[in-house]
Amino acid sequence: xxxxxxxxxxxxxxxxxxxxxxxxxxxxxxxxxxxxxxxxxxxxxxxxxxxxxxxxxxxxxxxxxxxxxxxxxxxxxxxxxxxxxxxxxxxxxxxxxxxxxxxxxxxxxxxxxxxxxxxxxxxxxxxxxxxxxxxxxxxxxxxxxxxxxxxxxxxxxxxxxxxxxxxxxxxxxxxxxxxxxxxxxxxxxxxxxxxxxxxxxxxxxxxxxxxxxxxxxxxxxxxxxxxxxxxxxxxxxxxxx
Amino acid sequence: xxxxxxxxxxxxxxxxxxxxxxxxxxxxxxxxxxxxxxxxxxxxxxxxxxxxxxxxxxxxxxxxxxxxxxxxxxxxxxxxxxxxxxxxxxxxxxxxxxxxxxxxxxxxxxxxxxxxxxxxxxxxxxxxxxxxxxxxxxxxxxxxxxxxxxxxxxxxxxxxxxxxxxxxxxxxxxxxxxxxxxxxxxxxxxxxxxxxxxxxxxxxxxxxxxxxxxxxxxxxxxxxxxxxxxxxxxxxxxxxxxxx
Numbered sequence: 001x002x003x004x005x006x007x008x009x010x011x012x013x014x015x016x017x018x019x020x021x022x023x024x025x026x027x028x029x030x031x032x033x034x035x036x037x038x039x040x041x042x043x044x045x046x047x048x049x050x051x052x053x054x055x056x057x058x059x060x061x062x063x064x065x066x067x068x069x070x071x072x073x074x075x076x077x078x079x080x081x082x083x084x085x086x087x088x089x090x091x092x093x094x095x096x097x098x099x100x101x102x103x104x105x106x107x108x109x110x111x112x113x114x115x116x117x118x119x120x121x122x123x124x125x126x127x128x129x130x131x132x133x134x135x136x137x138x139x140x141x142x143x144x145x146x147x148x149x150x151x152x153x154x155x156x157x158x159x160x161x162x163x164x165x166x167x168x169x170x171x172x173x174x175x176x177x178x179x180x181x182x183x184x185x186x187x188x189x190x191x192x193x194x195x196x197x198x199x200x201x202x203x204x205x206x207x208x209x210x211x212x213x214x215x216x217x218x219x220x221x222x223x224x225x226x227x228x229x230x231x232x233x234x235x236x237x238x239x240x241x
Numbered sequence: 242x243x244x245x246x247x248x249x250x251x252x253x254x255x256x257x258x259x260x261x262x263x264x265x266x267x268x269x270x271x272x273x274x275x276x277x278x279x280x281x282x283x284x285x286x287x288x289x290x291x292x293x294x295x296x297x298x299x300x301x302x303x304x305x306x307x308x309x310x311x312x313x314x315x316x317x318x319x320x321x322x323x324x325x326x327x328x329x330x331x332x333x334x335x336x337x338x339x340x341x342x343x344x345x346x347x348x349x350x351x352x353x354x355x356x357x358x359x360x361x362x363x364x365x366x367x368x369x370x371x372x373x374x375x376x377x378x379x380x381x382x383x384x385x386x387x388x389x390x391x392x393x394x395x396x397x398x399x400x401x402x403x404x405x406x407x408x409x410x411x412x413x414x415x416x417x418x419x420x421x422x423x424x425x426x427x428x429x430x431x432x433x434x435x436x437x438x439x440x441x442x443x444x445x446x447x448x449x450x451x452x453x454x455x456x457x458x459x460x461x462x463x464x465x466x467x468x469x470x471x472x473x474x475x476x477x478x479x480x481x482x483x484x485x
Contacts, residue, residue: 124433131429134421140416158437
C-alpha cells in the first residue's frame, strides 16, 4: 500500500514537472514564427490538447468495447474517466483556437469543417456525461455509455481528416500533411514534448477520476447493503479485492 | 443407461425441424407486427407527420420565403424537419414494448436477436419514409421549389439519409428505454451523432435542387458510408445489448 502511494506521488510530480518544462520550452526554446510571432506559441498547447483529446476518446471507445465484452465495472469507470478528461482537453482546444484566431483571422469563430466537427465532438461527450446522470441502474448506465462512446468515436477520425478532406480556413496539417507541408525541427520537437506533457497530465487525471468512480461504486454498493441486507455479499466481495 | 440413450436423443434432435428462423424472416415478422400495431393505433404516423408539417410552416417565419431564399435554405430546413420527425418517431420504437414487458417475449421468440432490431429499424424506416413522402410535396408547393425533374435522385438521397437516421436511432431507442427523462435523452444523443447525415443530406438535396441540378457524387458517398458504419456498429453492439 505504502509503495504504490510513493509511486503515485512520483508519477504526479513527474507529470507536473513535465508540464512546467513544456511551458518553458514553448516560450523559450521554440523559435519565433515569421508572421504570427508570439501569438503562434499557443499552437503547441492547442495541437497537443487536441491530440490528447483524440487519445482520450479512443480510450473511451476501447473501454466501451471491453465493457460490452466482459461486463467488468472497472471498464465503465475507465470510460467515464477518459470521457471527462477528454472533454476538458477538447474545451482547451475550443478556447485556445478562438484566442489564436482573433488576432490572426480577425474573427473568433468560423463554421468551417474542422471547427464544426470539433464543436460537435465536444457536444457529443457532454451528452455522454449527461446521459450517465439519467440512468439509475449501474449496469444499464454502463451499457448505454459504452454504446454511445463507441458511436461518438466515429466523429474523431472525421475531425482529424477534416483539414485533409475539405479546404478549411483552419490551417492545414503540418504533421503528416503530405508534400509541401512541414514544421521547423525545433518547433516539431517542442510540439511532441508538449504532447508528452499533456498525455502525462491526462494519465494522472484519468487515474484520479477512475478512483473517484470506483469509490462511488463502492458507496452505492454499501448503500444498497444498508437498505436491503440480502445484497451484502456483493459488497463484501468487493472489499476483499 | 444414459450413455446408450444419448445417440438416440441426438438423432431425434437432429431430425427435428430447425427452431431458429433466418435473420430476415424474423425481421420480416417483427416488421409486420410493427406495421400492424401502427395501422391499428395510427398514433405515431399522424403525430409525426403533423409535427414535421408544423416545423416546415414555422420555418417560414424565420426567413423571407421567396423562391431564391427557399432554394438557399430549403434543403437544410427539410432535413432539420426530417431529423426532428425522426427523433420523435424513434422514441416509442422500444418504449412501446415496456408497457406489458413484451420485449421479454420477443427475446424468447426463436428468432435471431438481431432480427428484433432489424425489424424495428425497417419499420422506423418505413414510417419515416412515409412522413417524408407526405412532407416533400407540401414543402415543394409552400416554398415554390420544383422537385418534379429530380424526383428519382432525390428519392435515393432521402432513402440513404433516412437509413442513416433510423439505424442509430432505433439502437439508441433500445438503450435509452430505461433511462429517466428518456424523451429528452434520445434527441440529445442522436442529433450530434447524425451530423454527417444532416450535412450530406442537405448538401446532396441542395445540389439536386440547384439550377441547373448537379449530381452529388461526394455527398451520396458520405451518406452511403455513414449508413454502412452505422449498420456495422449496430450489428455488433446489439448482440451485446440483449444479453441483460
